[in-house]
Amino acid sequence: MAILVLAEHDNxxxxxxxxxVVTAAKAIGxxxxxxxxxxxxxxxxxxxQRLDGVTRVLLADAAAYQAHLAENxxxxxxxxxxxxxxxxxxxxxxxxxxxxxxxxxxxxAQISEVVQVLGGDTFVRPIYAGNAMAKVxxxxxxxxxxxxxxxxxxxxxxxxxxxxSIDKVIxxxxxxxxxxLTVSERPELGNAGIIVSGGRGMGSGENFAMLEALxxxxxAAVGASRAAVDAGFVPNxxxxxxxxxxxxxxxxxxxxxxxxIQHLAGMKDSKVIVAINKDPxxxxxxxxxxxxxxxxxxxxxxxxxxxxx
Amino acid sequence: xxxxxxxxxxxxxxxxVRVKADNSNVDTANLKMALNPFCEIxxxxxxxxxxxxxxxxxxxxxxxxxxxxxxxxxxxxLGADRAIHIETDEELTPLSIAKLxxxxxxxxxxxxxxxxxxxxxxxxxxxxxMFAALTDMPQATFASEVKLEGDSLLVTRxxxxxxxxxxxxxxxxVTTDLxxxxxRYASLPNIMKAKRKPLDVMAVADLGVTLKQHVKLLDxxxxxxxxxxxxxxxxxxxxxxxxxxxxxx
Numbered sequence: 180m181a182i183l184v185l186a187e188h189d190n191x192x193x194x195x196x197x198x199x200v201v202t203a204a205k206a207i208g209x210x211x212x213x214x215x216x217x218x219x220x221x222x223x224x225x226x227x228q229r230l231d232g233v234t235r236v237l238l239a240d241a242a243a244y245q246a247h248l249a250e251n252x253x254x255x256x257x258x259x260x261x262x263x264x265x266x267x268x269x270x271x272x273x274x275x276x277x278x279x280x281x282x283x284x285x286x287x288a289q290i291s292e293v294v295q296v297l298g299g300d301t302f303v304r305p306i307y308a309g310n311a312m313a314k315v316x317x318x319x320x321x322x323x324x325x326x327x328x329x330x331x332x333x334x335x336x337x338x339x340x341x342x343x344s345i346d347k348v349i350x351x352x353x354x355x356x357x358x359x360l361t362v363s364e365r366p367e368l369g370n371a372g373i374i375v376s377g378g379r380g381m382g383s384g385e386n387f388a389m390l391e392a393l394x395x396x397x398x399a400a401v402g403a404s405r406a407a408v409d410a411g412f413v414p415n416x417x418x419x420x421x422x423x424x425x426x427x428x429x430x431x432x433x434x435x436x437x438x439x440i441q442h443l444a445g446m447k448d449s450k451v452i453v454a455i456n457k458d459p460x461x462x463x464x465x466x467x468x469x470x471x472x473x474x475x476x477x478x479x480x481x482x483x484x485x486x487x488x
Numbered sequence: 489x490x491x492x493x494x495x496x497x498x499x500x501x502x503x504x505v506r507v508k509a510d511n512s513n514v515d516t517a518n519l520k521m522a523l524n525p526f527c528e529i530x531x532x533x534x535x536x537x538x539x540x541x542x543x544x545x546x547x548x549x550x551x552x553x554x555x556x557x558x559x560x561x562x563x564x565x566l567g568a569d570r571a572i573h574i575e576t577d578e579e580l581t582p583l584s585i586a587k588l589x590x591x592x593x594x595x596x597x598x599x600x601x602x603x604x605x606x607x608x609x610x611x612x613x614x615x616x617x618m619f620a621a622l623t624d625m626p627q628a629t630f631a632s633e634v635k636l637e638g639d640s641l642l643v644t645r646x647x648x649x650x651x652x653x654x655x656x657x658x659x660x661x662v663t664t665d666l667x668x669x670x671x672r673y674a675s676l677p678n679i680m681k682a683k684r685k686p687l688d689v690m691a692v693a694d695l696g697v698t699l700k701q702h703v704k705l706l707d708x709x710x711x712x713x714x715x716x717x718x719x720x721x722x723x724x725x726x727x728x729x730x731x732x733x734x735x736x737x
Contacts, residue, residue, distance in 0.1 A: 189649075246652070246654075248654075249617060249620075250620075250626050250627065253621060271648050272646070272647040272648045275613050275617075275629070276617065276627075276629045278617075279582070279613070279616075279618045280618065280621040281621075282614070282618065283586060283617070283619075286583070287702060288581045288702030289582070289583075289614050289618075290703065291611065291612045291613055291614060305611065305711065306514070306611055307499070307505045307514055307608070307611070308608060308611065310504055310505050310506075310514075310710075310711065311505060311514045311708050311709070311711065312709050312710070312711050313707075313708050314705075314709070315705055315706060316703065316704040317702070317703055318701060318702055318704055319702050351626065352626045352656070353626040353628070353654050353655070353656050354655040354656075355652070355654060356642065356654060356655050357653045358647070358650060358651060358653065359650050359651050360649045360650035369648075373736070373737070397737060408667070409666075409667070414650065415665075415667055416648060416649055416650050421608065422526075422605070422606070422666055424648075430734070430736040430737065440502070447714065450734075451730070451734045451736050452714075453726065453730070464717075465716075466714045466717075467717045468714075468718070468734065469717055469718060469720055469726055469729055470717055471719070471720050471722075472719065473723070481723040482723050482726070482727065485724060485727040486727060
C-alpha cells in the first residue's frame with residue numbers, strides 16, 4: 180500500500196526536510212504520495228511534484244490549514260488514512276505536533292525520530308538523548324513515523340508526480356494569533372553544511388556578533404547551546420540539542436560549549452566536530468575531531484582572519 | 489479551574505545510561521531517578537496559575553511502579569494538591585498512557601491538562617498530543633508562555649524558526665518547553681506537608697481501559713562511537729587540518 184508524506188513548508192516554499200523524508204519513504208516502498216496542506220501554497224505543491232520518487236501530490240489549499248495546526252491537520256490526514264499503510268512526517272515542530280494526534284486517532288503507536296529504516300515495520304530510533312539506539316518493530320497495521328531529517332540525504336528533483344486537489348476543509352477550535360520568526364540571511368540550521376555554535380562561554384549576546392562573523396566567512400549557520408539561549412544571548416530556535424534542533428552538518432564548530440549530554444544529543448552525528456574551549460577537561464573534547472584549548476576571544480578573530488587569508 | 493498534570497519518573501538528566509550487555513534494553517538499575525524535567529516545568533506552571541488565582545486545584549497523576557509515588561510526593565511538595573497513582577509494572581507506550589489518562593480525565597474533568605513536551609528517556613514527544621486527540625481537545629505544544637484570558641488560553645509556542653501564539657478554548661492541553669518557567673525547589677516544610685496530602689492508588693483495571701501492545705523492542709545498542717580526535721596547538725593548524733585533511737572548508 181502507498182506511503183503518505185506530510186510536506187513541510189511555509190506556504191511559499193517546500194522545505195528540504197520533505198525531500199529527506201521522501202528518501203526515508205523510498206526505503207519503505209515505491210508508491211509515495213505527498214500531502215501539501217496549507218493556504219495559497221500551489222508553488223509548494225509544484226515543488227513536491229518535482230521530487231524524485233513521488234508519485235502523487237495531494238493539495239489541500241484552504242485558509243483553515245494556513246497555520247499548520249495539529250488539530251485539524253490530524254483530522255485531514257485521518258480522512259486520507261484508509262489508503263495508506265505508512266504515514267510519515269519530518270520530526271519538525273509541525274510533524275511532532277501533528278503526527279501523534281494522527282496516530283492516536285488511528286489507534287496506533289507512533290515511532291518518533293526514525294534514523295534508519297530496516298523494513299516496512301522495523302525502524303531504528305535514538306532514546307535517552309541519543310545514548311542508546313532502539314530497534315523497534317511496529318505491530319500496528321498502520322505505521323505512523325516521524326523521521327529525523329538529518330539522518331537522511333535529500334532526494335533529488337527529477338520527478339513528475341500528478342496533482343490532486345482535496346476539497347475537504349476541517350476547521351480547528353484553536354485560533355492562530357500571531358507569529359514572530361527569526362529573520363536571518365544565513366542558511367537554515369537544519370540544512371546547513373557548516374554550523375558554528377556558541378555556548379555560555381560567549382559571555383554575552385553582543386559577543387555572538389563574533390560568531391556570526393565567523394559563520395559568514397564560512398557560509399555557515401549559527402547555533403547555540405541551551406546555556407546561551409537561557410542566558411538570553413540568542414533566540415531559542417537556534418538551540419541545538421535533545422530538545423532543540425538535531426543537526427548533522429559536515430562541519431560543526433562548538434565554541435565555548437562544555438558538551439553536556441543534552442547538547443551532544445543534537446550534534447554528535449556531525450561529520451567533523453571542532454571544539455574551541457579554554458577548559459581542557461570539557462567533555463566536548465571527547466567527541467571532537469579537532470580540539471583547540473584556547474580563549475575563544477582570541478581564537479575566533481584569528482580563525483576568521485585565517486579563513487579569509 | 490482544575491488543572492491536571494501527568495508526570496513521569498525517569499533516570500536523572502545528568503546520568504549517562506549504558507546499554508545492557510545482552511542488548512535487551514538500557515540498564516537503569518541502581519541509577520538516580522528524578523521527576524522528568526519537562527514535567528517539573530508543567531507542575532511549576534500549574535502552581536503559578538494557582539498562585540495567580542486562575543487555578544483552583546492541581547491534581548498530579550503518574551503511571552508506573554510503586555516508586556513513582558516518590559515523584560508524586562515531589563510534585564505535591566512543589567504545590568500540587570493531590571495525586572493519583574495508576575499502578576502497573578508494565579512499560580507502556582505513549583498511546584496506552586494517553587488512554588489511561590483519558591480515563592482519569594473523564595473522572596476529574598480538568599479544564600487544563602499540562603504535560604511535559606517529552607520525557608528524556610523515551611524521547612517520544614507524543615503523549616500530550618495523543619491525549620488531546622483522544623479527548624478531542626485543542627492543543628498547544630512546546631509552550632514557552634501561557635496566559636489565561638477569560639475562557640481562553642493564550643499560548644506562545646516554540647516552533648522551528650521562532651515563536652507562534654495560539655488561542656485555545658478550554659478545556660485544552662498544553663505541553664511545556666524548557667523556557668516556560670524556572671521550577672522552584674521544594675522547601676523542607678513543604679516536603680513534610682506533602683506527605684499528608686492525598687494520594688490515591690488505582691490499578692489499570694479500575695479505569696476500564698483495554699490496552700494492547702503496539703510496538704516490540706527488538707534490541708538496544710550503543711550508538712556508534714566517534715574515534716578520538718586530536719588536540720591542536722594553534723588556529724593556523726586548525727585551519728590547515730580543516731582545509732587539507734578533513735576538506736570541509
